[in-house]
Amino acid sequence: MKPETLVKTWIVEDHDTFRRSLQRLCTPERGLAIAPAFANAETMLATLKAAPDSQKPDVLLLDVGLPGRGGLEIIADVHQHAPQCRIVILTVFEDEEKIGRAISAGASGYLLKTSRAETVVEAIHEAAQGGSPMSPSVAASVVKMLAKLTKPAAQPVSLSPREHDLLKLLVEGLTAKEIAERMQVSIHTTSTHTRNLFTKLNVHSRAAAVARALKDRLV
Amino acid sequence: MKPETLVKTWIVEDHDTFRRSLQRLCTPERGLAIAPAFANAETMLATLKAAPDSQKPDVLLLDVGLPGRGGLEIIADVHQHAPQCRIVILTVFEDEEKIGRAISAGASGYLLKTSRAETVVEAIHEAAQGGSPMSPSVAASVVKMLAKLTKPAAQPVSLSPREHDLLKLLVEGLTAKEIAERMQVSIHTTSTHTRNLFTKLNVHSRAAAVARALKDRLV
């Protein structure tokens, strides 16, 4: 894993002291190129847009300290102008809300500012190699979110094969007539299946059935 | 972070050599209690069921080498008999499918067998403290999955406040009448909103609107 070339890192951090500390971490001895550092995202973006590809960063350390509008929107812009750049969030917030939004926006890593200097350096290298460095508690949040998002039905329902087919087509938004065609049966049959399906799902409308199906991952 | 008590770790690993290697890692000098090790999940579960709470493990290192039925079902059983136990998967597989299913099942961590001994020990401690140790590439997969699951609408739609309200109620499976009550308006109004909503969402039925809303996370 010895770095053949220095990892180009950019830094966005509004606190002067902390920004300089980060900047001092980036030394050739640590396998990192001298890092441009910016006090706000706008100047960084302007520089990024003007930079030739060869000078664009491999990793961007991004502080998203400001609540509300703060840096998450920036991520999309960075991806647009430097698609290969891995973005590592560096912040004091560790609530699932913020973590989830950062990852949705395209962040690769998420470090807390309580991380040790050595950890940050490791994280930069890890990110540059395609990994996703995260502080332990952040990793736990991410795993928790993923588990929640993929958890199956609370009370599992056993649908017959045809009912399952029907449900999938319902979720596609087809009408009864279209479903009958797709399933190669009479519209009366789909009607029967639909009624049975409603009973099993404990709903009284197609819309509710679709909601149940998608929420409980029945499809 | 000094461990005041030794972390009780159990090991399930079918390869004799590797199992003994893991077992040798668990020493008081490393902050770990002498670890019971099992060649298969069944005997581990039997032992777990018979064990008093005070002897139940803090962390379970679980090999899920066998493809198909292998260990993921075990996770639920372990959670049932030792709710506080953190489960760390230890395997050679690193495809998103397996990782996702392990996490859905309730695993806290996921290590590749290529991990160094020192890393495994760190992971055990991290898991015991509520973290989620993962090999870098696994972390990247997890982040990628989470990003995919939470990515917003492909083509964002701008709904008016009332339309958004309506959509939320639709997703709850309410009928037009119920929605009218909830929104404190006439049923004719909900009808108008519904039509406009359909146009914006480019659908022609409530079911399709619900599908679009949930798939594109418009709610």
Added chain:
DNA sequence: CGTCACGTCACCAAAATAGGCGAGGAAGGC
């Protein structure tokens, strides 16, 4: 002041759906 988006309400008709009933055949378990 005009315009536009929005929310509200209404009337209308064609179409779809929800839901109840019965009934035959095929497959599988006991």
Added chain:
DNA sequence: GCCTTCCTCGCCTATTTTGGTGACGTGACG
């Protein structure tokens, strides 16, 4: 054999939904 589940098809009606049109008041914006 009997029973159950599932799939299939049909008939029925009340209700809902879809989609079109028009209309009024409000507030924001230029």
